Amino acid sequence: MDLQLVEAYVPDKYFDKVDESLKEYPHVSYWVSIESKDRTLIRVLVETKNTEEILNYLESLTHLIDGFEVLLFPVQTYITRTTEEEKEQKRKEVEEETNKLQRASRQELIGTIQKSSHITLTYTLLIILSAIVVTIGFIQNSQAVIIGAMVIAPMLGPVISMAFSSILGDFQLLRSSSFTLLYAIIIVVGISICFTFFFPVPMESSEFSSRTHANVSDIVLALASGTAGALSILNRLPGSLVGVMVAVALLPPTVVVGMTIGSGMWQEAYGSTLLLVGNIASVILAAIIIFSLSGIRPVKWNEVDKAKTSRKLSILFVSLVIILLLIVILFSNNLDLV
Numbered sequence: 001m002d003l004q005l006v007e008a009y010v011p012d013k014y015f016d017k018v019d020e021s022l023k024e025y026p027h028v029s030y031w032v033s034i035e036s037k038d039r040t041l042i043r044v045l046v047e048t049k050n051t052e053e054i055l056n057y058l059e060s061l062t063h064l065i066d067g068f069e070v071l072l073f074p075v076q077t078y079i080t081r082t083t084e085e086e087k088e089q090k091r092k093e094v095e096e097e098t099n100k101l102q103r104a105s106r107q108e109l110i111g112t113i114q115k116s117s118h119i120t121l122t123y124t125l126l127i128i129l130s131a132i133v134v135t136i137g138f139i140q141n142s143q144a145v146i147i148g149a150m151v152i153a154p155m156l157g158p159v160i161s162m163a164f165s166s167i168l169g170d171f172q173l174l175r176s177s178s179f180t181l182l183y184a185i186i187i188v189v190g191i192s193i194c195f196t197f198f199f200p201v202p203m204e205s206s207e208f209s210s211r212t213h214a215n216v217s218d219i220v221l222a223l224a225s226g227t228a229g230a231l232s233i234l235n236r237l238p239g240s241l242v243g244v245m246v247a248v249a250l251l252p253p254t255v256v257v258g259m260t261i262g263s264g265m266w267q268e269a270y271g272s273t274l275l276l277v278g279n280i281a282s283v284i285l286a287a288i289i290i291f292s293l294s295g296i297r298p299v300k301w302n303e304v305d306k307a308k309t310s311r312k313l314s315i316l317f318v319s320l321v322i323i324l325l326l327i328v329i330l331f332s333n334n335l336d337l338v
Contacts, residue, residue, distance in 0.1 A: 002047065003045060003048065003078050004047075004048050004073065005045055006043070006044045006058070006073075007043050007071040007073070008068070008069070008070050009041055009067070009068065009069040009070075010039060010040050011038060011066070011068060014061075014068070018042070021057065022044060022054065025046070026046065026050045026053075027046045028045040028047065028078070030042075030043070030045070039067060045078070055070070109234070109296070110164075113161050113164045114161075114173065116161055117165075117173055117176045117180055118176060118180065119180050123157075124187070126154045127187050127188065128187060130154075130251060131191040133145060134146055134251055134255045135192050135258075137207070138207055138208045138252075138255060141204075146207060155184055155251055156250070158177040158181035158184065159226075159280060159284060160229055160233055161174075161177030161180075162174060162177045162284055163285075163291060164233075164291060164296075166284075166288055166310055166314035167307065167311055168307050169311070185254055185276075188251065188255055192255045192256075192257075193259070195259065196258075196259050197262070201263045211252055211253050211256040212256060212260065213268075213272075213332075214271060214274045214275035214325075214332075215329065216329065219278050219329075222278065222279040222282030222286075223285070224286075226282055227289075227290055230287040231290060250279060253272050253279060256275075257272045257276055260272055271332075274328065274329065281318050281325065285315065288315055288318065289315070292311060292315075
């Protein structure tokens with residue numbers, strides 16, 4: 001049983017109402033203690049699946065009540081006596097939960113997403129290092145080196161952030177994550193262009209040449225990559241578990257764009273750019289769909305309508321981009337056959 005501990009520091013004059021409301025939510029255990037002369041501490045032990053509902057209620061209060069604070073802690077171990085009836089009930093609940101899309105609470109996800117949507121020194125260094133390693137991997141035609149760079153590539157963060165912000169209608173987060181992604185692309189393209197001044201473009205490399213054009217299968221791969229990336233975020237899995245898969249769709253095409261531009265190979269640059277744009281759009285669309293199915297929604301009533309509109313427009317816009325790209329890809333492939 002996956003548990004979390006919610007701590008709420010409640011001003012005394014609001015304690016009775018908050019206490020009564022919190023007890024109505026599903027919980028495993030409930031404690032109350034006097035924290036100070038002005039505040040009372042309420043600790044609620046809950047199953048992770050019920051955390052978001054309680055946090056939504058408490059979040060609505062923090063905007064209205066001064067001195068109201070909420071903390072969330074993971075619970076590694078919880079020991080108590082369980083009756084046979086409780087065990088049977090828990091078994092039935094587990095069977096029901098297997099048919100649902102599991103995820104962390106919206107509040108936890110927002111914290112993770114916001115961290116990956118801003119430019120930091122660490123992010124910049126990781127982008128630079130991964131771009132250098134992938135470029136060398138292409139020059140050496142080494143698949144192992146390219147995969148190694150994908151593990152450290154942090155391009156998943158801002159792309160997933162764009163999808164997440166579209167679900168919530170958070171345009172400030174959308175701008176920040178979009179700028180962060182553009183920043184990463186510019187760095188990778190710039191580094192790969194610089195390498196063309198000292199090394200020949202490895203057109204004989206199968207790893208390189210396969211990314212100078214786009215196919216329908218590449219879009220399918222990107223959709224699968226975006227789905228895997230969104231699921232990893234929802235379940236707080238280590239990014240490296242799917243980082244390689246998502247980086248297949250994002251990092252290598254960006255390097256190829258830079259190297260072909262630096263060498264003046266405009267037809268190949270066009271193909272790799274088409275591949276990059278299609279992959280980014282596919283990852284975003286897959287993530288938006290997964291986040292929507294998981295039930296992520298704003299809490300404030302005045303943000304609900306904005307989020308609904310933002311979600312619909314995002315899905316429509318990204319879908320149209322992908323459809324147009326597929327048409328261009330199929331048309332280009334037909335011209336090549338002729």
